[in-house]
Amino acid sequence: xxxxxxxxxxxxxxxxxxxxxxxxxxxxxxxxxxxxxxxxxxxxxxxxxxxxxxxxxxxxxxxxxxxxxxxxxxxxxxxxxxxxxxxxxxxxxxxxxxxxxxxxxxxxxxxxxxxxxxxxxxxxxxxxxxxxxxxxxxxxxxxxxxxxxxxxxxxxxxxxxxxxxxxxxxxxxxxxxxxxxxxxxxxxxxxxxxxxxxxxxx
Amino acid sequence: xxxxxxxxxxxxxxxxxxxxxxxxxxxxxxxxxxxxxxxxxxxxxxxxxxxxxxxxxxxxxxxxxxxxxxxxxxxxxxxxxxxxxxxxxxxxxxxxxxxxxxxxxxxxxxxxxxxxxxxxxxxxxxxxxxxxxxxxxxxxxxxxxxxxxxxxxxxxxxxxxxxxxxxxxxxxxxxxxxxxxxxxxxxxxxxxxxxxxxxxxx
DNA sequence: ATAAGCATTAACCAATTGGTTAAAATATTT
DNA sequence: AAATATTTTAACCAATTGGTTAATGCTTAT
Numbered sequence: 001x002x003x004x005x006x007x008x009x010x011x012x013x014x015x016x017x018x019x020x021x022x023x024x025x026x027x028x029x030x031x032x033x034x035x036x037x038x039x040x041x042x043x044x045x046x047x048x049x050x051x052x053x054x055x056x057x058x059x060x061x062x063x064x065x066x067x068x069x070x071x072x073x074x075x076x077x078x079x080x081x082x083x084x085x086x087x088x089x090x091x092x093x094x095x096x097x098x099x100x101x102x103x104x105x106x107x108x109x110x111x112x113x114x115x116x117x118x119x120x121x122x123x124x125x126x127x128x129x130x131x132x133x134x135x136x137x138x139x140x141x142x143x144x145x146x147x148x149x150x151x152x153x154x155x156x157x158x159x160x161x162x163x164x165x166x167x168x169x170x171x172x173x174x175x176x177x178x179x180x181x182x183x184x185x186x187x188x189x190x191x192x193x194x195x196x197x198x199x200x201x202x
Numbered sequence: 203x204x205x206x207x208x209x210x211x212x213x214x215x216x217x218x219x220x221x222x223x224x225x226x227x228x229x230x231x232x233x234x235x236x237x238x239x240x241x242x243x244x245x246x247x248x249x250x251x252x253x254x255x256x257x258x259x260x261x262x263x264x265x266x267x268x269x270x271x272x273x274x275x276x277x278x279x280x281x282x283x284x285x286x287x288x289x290x291x292x293x294x295x296x297x298x299x300x301x302x303x304x305x306x307x308x309x310x311x312x313x314x315x316x317x318x319x320x321x322x323x324x325x326x327x328x329x330x331x332x333x334x335x336x337x338x339x340x341x342x343x344x345x346x347x348x349x350x351x352x353x354x355x356x357x358x359x360x361x362x363x364x365x366x367x368x369x370x371x372x373x374x375x376x377x378x379x380x381x382x383x384x385x386x387x388x389x390x391x392x393x394x395x396x397x398x399x400x401x402x403x404x
Numbered sequence: 405a406t407a408a409g410c411a412t413t414a415a416c417c418a419a420t421t422g423g424t425t426a427a428a429a430t431a432t433t434t
Numbered sequence: 435a436a437a438t439a440t441t442t443t444a445a446c447c448a449a450t451t452g453g454t455t456a457a458t459g460c461t462t463a464t
Contacts, residue, residue, distance in 0.1 A: 012411075012412085027232070028230060028232060028233070029233075030229070030230060030232040030233035031230070031231075031232035031233075033450080033451065033452085034451085034452060034453085035450090035451085035452095043412080043413095044412065044413055044414080045452085045453090046412075046413070046414085046453085046454080046455090047411085047412070047413090048452090048453095049452080049453055049454075050411080050412080053453095054452075054453075055451095055452065055453090056452095104317070105317075107367075108310070108313075108314060108317075110371075111310075111367050111368055111370065111371065112310060114368070114369075114370030114371050114374070115306070115307075115310075115369070115370045118370050118373075118374060130374070130375035130376060130377065131372070131375045131376070132375060132376045132377075146393075147393055147397075148386070148389075150372060150376060150386070151386065151389070151390060151393070153372075154361070154364060154365040154368070154372065154390075155361045155394075155397060157364060157368065158360035158361045158362075158363070158364030158365065158368075159356070159357045159360045159361060159364075160360075161360070161364060161368075162356060162359060162360030162361075162363060162364045162367075163356040163360065165309075165313050165364075165367065166313055166316075166356070166359065166360075166363075167316075167317070168313065168316035168317045169312075169313065169316050170333070170352060170355075170356065172316070172332070173332035173333045173334060174332060174333070174334045174352060175332065175334075184350070184352070184353065187353070188353060188356075191348075191349055191353070192357075195349075195357060195401050196401075198400055198401050198403065199397050199398075199400050199401040201400065214441080214442085235420080235421065235422085236421085236422060236423085237420090237421085237422095245442080245443095246442065246443055246444080247422085247423090248423085248424080248425090248442075248443070248444085249441085249442070249443090250422090250423095251422080251423055251424080252441080252442080255423095256422075256423075257421095257422065257423090258422095405464100406463105406464080407462100407463090407464075408461100408462085408463080408464090409460100409461085409462080409463095410459105410460080410461075410462095411458100411459080411460070411461090412457105412458080412459070412460090413456105413457085413458070413459085414455100414456100414457090414458095415454105415455090415456090415457100416453105416454080416455080416456100417452105417453085417454075417455100418451100418452100418453095418454105419450105419451080419452090419453105420449105420450080420451070420452100421448100421449080421450070421451080422447105422448100422449090422450100423446105423447085423448095423449105424445105424446080424447075424448105425444100425445090425446080425447100426443105426444100426445090426446100427442105427443085427444090427445100428441105428442080428443070428444095429440100429441080429442070429443085430439105430440080430441065430442085431438100431439080431440070431441080432437100432438080432439070432440080433436100433437080433438070433439085434435100434436080434437070434438085
């Protein structure tokens with residue numbers, strides 16, 4: 001997930017998969033050509049089909065793994081019996097701050113996948129029984145019994161993730177530099193827990 | 203912006219533009235073919251070039267107008283001197299609830315445009331001097347002087363908009379129907395003002 | 405060393421793409 | 435009604451696309 005530098009000694013298959021991941025996230029499925037993936041990997045485009053049979057199959061694998069990695073890291077946080085709500089919130093904030101500064105396209109990628117071809121991702125979600133049964137849902141219900149835990153979850157995740165989606169808008173709107181907006185995004189990690197706490201206090 | 207049914211008496215040019223808008227939002231630039239736009243409009247694809255010279259030019263115009271309409275409706279709300287913060291929040295919630303239930307792809311479209319080709323949209327933003335100088339920014343600063351108004355703005359908009367982006371995830375994760383998730387999204391409009399108020403109370 | 409199997413390449417293919425154009429259809433002007 | 439201008443169409447074009455394949459290179463076991 002983090003800045004994946006392709007190791008020089010990685011196999012051709014790994015190179016292609018990683019190149020595919022990068023380009024797919026950057027340009028989306030339709031905007032990506034197998035030749036560009038091959039270029040990114042420093043190979044011929046015939047090899048994409050040699051190792052993965054088709055662009056579609058490669059995309060499937062990349063998406064599958066990406067989503068699995070994404071949610072795989074979230075569930076341990078929201079399902080931890082030993083942390084309270086505040087600690088979970090901080091855990092989520094740290095996680096998203098880390099990966100989304102590195103790879104801002106990730107949210108687009110996953111959520112557009114989720115909208116366009118939900119079946120493909122369903123499997124990974126079921127394995128984890130979803131957010132609905134997570135420990136955090138119970139804790140949210142305790143904090144605010146008047147509002148459905150999933151609604152609160154949307155609020156929390158929205159506050160954390162949305163800025164990475166709307167980055168460009170805010171950057172333009174405020175006329176500030178790339179570096180400054182990244183600084184702002186990192187700053188958020190500090191005061192967000194308090195804001196969320198205030199929101200959840202009945 | 204709302205459910206735009208193409209009037210039967212509209213000109214060919216209007217038909218193409220509206221068809222282009224729909225398909226571009228649904229499939230993105232790369233995923234859209236001029237022939238599909240023509241199909242959607244019930245015409246030959248040569249007419250797309252006849253009226254708009256190229257797919258690219260049509261996309262430019264559609265994007266331009268879409269962004270202008272989008273922000274054109276927001277700025278009157280956030281710049282109103284006669285409403286307080288709570289009323290502005292409610293105004294934003296109503297606006298987004300309305301258009302995003304109608305056209306869930308809009309947020310994707312605009313924010314991905316904003317990330318991929320920010321120059322193209324810059325003009326529309328400057329005209330409105332951005333969010334930074336809006337009345338709401340001043341009011342947010344009064345409510346919470348300890349946090350930058352733009353940070354608060356991201357929080358508010360995140361809580362409102364993010365659910366429309368992550369719709370699919372939550373729907374899957376909770377195993378509920380399309381209708382139920384729409385019901386949830388509409389429900390949000392009712393309790394969100396209170397949650398945001400709680401968050402902003404120092 | 406040689407044969408066998410795997411990896412890689414360049415050349416190729418059919419389908420689709422954005423875009424053009426000449427001719428046909430329609431509307432407008434005279 | 436005839437001439438003119440505009441709109442629409444079908445056929446076409448070159449470029450790009452995902453995918454295949456036969457030949458070449460490279461390992462590795464024999």
